[in-house]
């Protein structure tokens with residue numbers, strides 16, 4: 001496949017290392033800015049250090065830290081990939097990533113399973 005340079009295709013770079021393209025492989029974490037928690041997407045390599053930095057920032061600001069819930073992560077990722085997909089509609093990797101997240105959202109339990117006692 002010939003390499004083409006298409007300026008119309010935006011590349012989503014990891015905001016932490018500014019190197020990795022996270023268009024189809026993003027990891028949601030949080031950033032503390034002016035006392036506000038902001039969702040942010042980083043690359044695979046940056047995820048653990050970014051989460052640790054967030055935890056340390058919370059402790060320094062006396063804000064209770066809690067890990068991001070799985071469904072919350074999946075919802076953030078779904079919105080992220082939808083935006084990426086809208087920006088790059090012909091990128092099969094983004095379409096695959098979105099399909100994977102939607103599949104996981106559909107099977108992840110919303111609440112406790114109904115009780116089947118009897």
Ligand SMILES: [Zn+2]
Nearest residue numbers: 014017043046
């Ligand atoms: Zn990174």
